[in-house]
Amino acid sequence: MLQTARAVLEKDFRIELRTRDAISAALVFSILVLVVFNFALDVNTPEMRRLAAGFFWVAFAFAGTLALDRSFALEKESGAGRALALAPVDAGGIYLGKCAANAAFLFITQLVALPLFVIFFDVSIQRAGALAASFALGSIAFAAVGTLFSAVAANTRMRGLLLPILFLPLSVPALIASVETTSFALGNAEGPSFWFTLLVVYDVVFLTASVLVFEYVLEES
Amino acid sequence: MLQTARAVLEKDFRIELRTRDAISAALVFSILVLVVFNFALDVNTPEMRRLAAGFFWVAFAFAGTLALDRSFALEKESGAGRALALAPVDAGGIYLGKCAANAAFLFITQLVALPLFVIFFDVSIQRAGALAASFALGSIAFAAVGTLFSAVAANTRMRGLLLPILFLPLSVPALIASVETTSFALGNAEGPSFWFTLLVVYDVVFLTASVLVFEYVLEES
């Protein structure tokens, strides 16, 4: 399974290095949101700074979705994903590979957008280690759910209704936890251990469940 | 030109009625953001209610981008857009048709998401006419710029860098004006005439400029 995951991960990185589609799309988006927030909301107030982590993660919920979209678009293009799904490998391995690639792209995007975020919202990073952990765990959480549901959406033609009903309630806890842990790293919140634990548990649960369930997702018609 | 625009508009509506891709994607997104904002930011404070319009438009900046993405994806699928670009019609007509379809999808999405917005942010609509005008003019502004740049992005492979540099500064004035006019409609701002004028001027300028310039956008390699 890990061998498959590695092959898929390497492939996605190779394509990303060549096209830079996912990361640049995500980056443009996060910049767009930060700029819009900045202009539209007058963020240079103390209350706003307290909410900065929330804005940051909303931006990433969006940017991440775009990156996930690209990630599965490249599997549909020319039907390569069909061949991938038919290979005699554990579907869980395919999932892990895609998920790892997506999490990495999200994490890289966050790191690149971080300076802009710091400038626009005038925040200061109080605990760098906690910030890195928050970004990493949040990226994994978002990639774990997003990869699963992008695959579901790509294989059914009912994206419209299924997605919000399942995806929304599932992703909200991770988003709140990410916001709280990032807030902690920026010195705007206390008592992070509950939220960090929640993120870790969320990641583990969703990765495990998705690995087990991905086989059925890949099956078509 | 208007005949072409009508044909393109009707085609996009026909496809949308059949697949519901664009609107459902946009809707899912705006719901996602509103929910996330709601959970992550503790919006039920008076300050937050003042900022509600800003949140709403940020959600739509995102949701709209997804809808625009779909709109051009369907032209690329099977190369139909190539045939469209080669037809002996004014490129401006194609632009107007796509732009009208996109603006309509955005507007419909906004109307559908409005009740959720009202509930989550606990706002009340003070001036329904102004709200409708704000939504309509804002949708057109977003569709006008977005349609142009989606076409640019689809025809070049340099989406990564060109887009933020051009798209961001261009769309910010429209977003601010939309936020201010919506804020006025919700009773949270005064003096809307400047912002409404700005939106109208923005719409007219961008529609005109895009119609004139679209021919060069459609040319490939």
Add this chain to the structure above:
Amino acid sequence: MSAHALECERITKRYGRIAALNSVDVSVDPGECVAIFGRNGAGKTTLLHVAGSLIRNFDGEVRVFGQSRGDNGSDARRTTGLVLHETCLYDDLTAAENLRFFARLYQVSDAERRAGDVLARFELADRAQSVVRTLSRGMKQRLAIARAMVHRPRLLLMDEPFTGLDEPSSQTLVTVLREFVRDGGAVVLSTHDVERAFDVATRAIVLERGSLTLDRSLADVDAAAFRHAYWHVLFTGTARA
């Protein structure tokens, strides 16, 4: 001035250092059907894309019925019909909706009836209300050809039009093209199938690595002799048959 349906002068198209086309001259008159032969990657598709103005960044000159592509070009566009590898159809519209849409774009006056006519001509009348996504490959191909002809073009550029067509459909296409040429239309098509090309083509050209190495009328040769000469070129790589 000239009455050529299509005139390509010294067409050169480079991708990086590779010349996909190398100073290709070819002109096609009304009433001609020219078959382009050549190995994979020889430049057949590139030549058709240049002629159809899908590629605009190239050296040389293309004229359609005397009109340069440099001009407004609407007339050249109106008279040209294109069949590409892609179907150029909207997958979520029905067969009839696709044809009506393109007929409207080309301002065909009787769009509705014309769409019905070409559907019937390519034996798709019973699938008119089917969404394109649900059609088989061969049906899509027939519909792609119908789309290229719905606006009554006078020049048809077709990239491997027989792909995926069954025998009856292929023969229908041959009949349609023969009528088209007899009525003064011009056709340029690429193919690998010498026998099929002989059913319909009046002239053959051969591309090798982007250069035109053969251009001859098929009036005085038979398929077997041509195939022999052509295959000799293909397999030995030696020039000019």
Add this chain to the structure above:
Amino acid sequence: MSAHALECERITKRYGRIAALNSVDVSVDPGECVAIFGRNGAGKTTLLHVAGSLIRNFDGEVRVFGQSRGDNGSDARRTTGLVLHETCLYDDLTAAENLRFFARLYQVSDAERRAGDVLARFELADRAQSVVRTLSRGMKQRLAIARAMVHRPRLLLMDEPFTGLDEPSSQTLVTVLREFVRDGGAVVLSTHDVERAFDVATRAIVLERGSLTLDRSLADVDAAAFRHAYWHVLFTGTARA
């Protein structure tokens, strides 16, 4: 129990009210190459998709080398190679990267060398480092076939494999398939080209509106006679030649 390479039993597949396949029985032994003929929309692609387990929601039973698809299926997958209408290649990877990726997925022990070998076999060695997006249609098709064979399958399912191939490439494919069959492999391919099929097929089946109407060995017929009979079916629509 059985040594059939592929066994399809009473396969029925409906799309809405239309039966794309209607109780089709066919089995293929190692050392056989079966050509599927039939009109556009007759069910050729659907049959290949069912056999290749691209479609899993159907009535009937498919077994590959005695293994039901219902089982884990990894073995059946490992022994099957598929060529579809789509290339099933990553457009942004090079030819060599695509083959190495799929070789790794299939746990081919000498992935690197095997990828090089099949590239060379299909005369793509000089384009190994080219991104797939930049290849011509025929080259992509050759690469798609190379991909389907990179893991040394024993059953090949090929949907119109000769599409877009020039004559030398077609002959290469014929040679490769003959060797494959001689070494005990089984091939099922769909095509419209009777002569080409006769170069390689040992048996032919004909589908009409989802039903199998002909299944015969080609050992004792020649191409012309078969084509005559087949075309009769195609054009008159009357059954069983």
